[in-house]
Amino acid sequence: MAPATQISAPTAARPSGNVDDGQSRAVPSTDSDVEPSCSPGQEHQPDTDVTVALSRLIRPTKTEIASARRKLHLKAATIGVVAVSSYSMLVIAPVGVAWRVVSAVVLVFAVIAIATGVMHDANHGAFSRSKRINRMAGYTLDLLGGSSWLWRIKHNTLHHANTNVVGLDTDIDQAPFARMAPQQQWRPWHRYQHIYVWFLYGIMTLRWFLIGDFIALARNRVGTQTLPDNGRGHHVVALFAGKAVHLGLAIIIPLALHPWWAAFYLAITWSVGVLLAVMFQLAHCVEQAAFVTSNDHVRGQHFADHQLRTTLDVQCRVPGVRRVVQFMMGGLDFQIEHHLAPGMPHTIYPQLARRVRAECDALGLPYQCHHSLTAALRSHARWLEHMGTPPSPEASVL
Numbered sequence: 001m002a003p004a005t006q007i008s009a010p011t012a013a014r015p016s017g018n019v020d021d022g023q024s025r026a027v028p029s030t031d032s033d034v035e036p037s038c039s040p041g042q043e044h045q046p047d048t049d050v051t052v053a054l055s056r057l058i059r060p061t062k063t064e065i066a067s068a069r070r071k072l073h074l075k076a077a078t079i080g081v082v083a084v085s086s087y088s089m090l091v092i093a094p095v096g097v098a099w100r101v102v103s104a105v106v107l108v109f110a111v112i113a114i115a116t117g118v119m120h121d122a123n124h125g126a127f128s129r130s131k132r133i134n135r136m137a138g139y140t141l142d143l144l145g146g147s148s149w150l151w152r153i154k155h156n157t158l159h160h161a162n163t164n165v166v167g168l169d170t171d172i173d174q175a176p177f178a179r180m181a182p183q184q185q186w187r188p189w190h191r192y193q194h195i196y197v198w199f200l201y202g203i204m205t206l207r208w209f210l211i212g213d214f215i216a217l218a219r220n221r222v223g224t225q226t227l228p229d230n231g232r233g234h235h236v237v238a239l240f241a242g243k244a245v246h247l248g249l250a251i252i253i254p255l256a257l258h259p260w261w262a263a264f265y266l267a268i269t270w271s272v273g274v275l276l277a278v279m280f281q282l283a284h285c286v287e288q289a290a291f292v293t294s295n296d297h298v299r300g301q302h303f304a305d306h307q308l309r310t311t312l313d314v315q316c317r318v319p320g321v322r323r324v325v326q327f328m329m330g331g332l333d334f335q336i337e338h339h340l341a342p343g344m345p346h347t348i349y350p351q352l353a354r355r356v357r358a359e360c361d362a363l364g365l366p367y368q369c370h371h372s373l374t375a376a377l378r379s380h381a382r383w384l385e386h387m388g389t390p391p392s393p394e395a396s397v398l
């Protein structure tokens with residue numbers, strides 16, 4: 001069977017403001033010339049052209065991709081039915097409090113599944129072969145209050161092309177509230193971040209949806225990336241239309257029907273925010289992941305090596321629970337495979353993982369996994385506590 005695709009490996013920096021909406025891209029380098037560093041106990045692999053080697057060895061066939069997409073579309077339809085049903089039961093149906101609470105819980109899980117299993121794939125161009133269908137499915141983020149346009153810049157361009165690069169990857173930039181990387185400035189309140197950050201995760205998502213997107217528009221940038229002029233008018237209209245629809249569906253209509261809605265809205269959005277943030281953080285913001293301060297060895301021939309050092313998978317070995325975890329996390333439990341091939345539907349990652357692990361073993365490359373969901377959570381919590389500890393003077397000199 002003919003190979004169908006390759007690992008996504010950005011090869012060169014692109015000028016600021018020249019991004020588009022496709023796959024992960026490189027962004028301009030910083031002025032820093034600090035060499036990449038590894039976490040303690042982690043060996044830095046030699047600079048072999050592992051990106052090309054892995055690309056050749058693990059790529060799926062067209063048939064495998066088509067089969068994975070069929071699974072993904074069935075999953076998306078199921079999630080859509082559950083989301084509409086739970087929203088209707090929560091907001092419209094004449095039911096008692098107990099049913100409304102149950103519906104709210106189901107809606108939280110449906111929204112998370114939309115984000116991890118539909119929106120994320122679609123905005124990577126992985127949901128369908130059709131660019132238009134990907135764009136339409138990507139708008140689910142606008143329906144949920146975000147902006148698919150700004151997400152593609154923040155997530156595809158800044159995060160995927162600069163994973164755990166301090167100063168470029170906005171996923172690890174929560175300053176001044178939290179310190180996620182050793183190279184970031186420590187503040188006295190970070191001593192307690194392992195306690196309060198869980199609450200902030202929910203608030204941060206809400207802030208991003210309600211305020212952050214407008215700040216990005218006003219500043220004409222997301223992180224270090226200037227917003228592109230290409231199609232800007234259309235994207236801005238879509239952003240405002242999405243916010244208006246979200247406002248109507250999530251606040252105005254329910255509030256007109258139920259005076260108690262504010263409490264439900266805050267509980268639902270906070271729950272979605274904290275669960276989504278944690279799912280994304282488990283792959284990169286943990287003890288075993290490397291954090292670097294230069295993007296010199298991040299792309300091109302270094303791409304796969306960098307992704308393997310900064311990204312972890314999450315395994316779940318409990319039968320039954322594993323299926324639920326995989327369903328809810330979309331591809332976020334197979335982040336190694338996702339970062340190597342973000343253009344693939346996430347439903348192919350379990351298959352791809354076996355090949356990636358085997359080839360990493362054969363090539364002597366790191367393939368890092370959390371051995372359970374609780375191990376991943378504990379590692380994230382310990383990392384937050386470690387980053388909250390005042391750095392020693394020796395560390396600041398280094």
Ligand SMILES: [Zn+2]
Pocket residue numbers: 120124155160338342
């Ligand atoms: Zn992604």
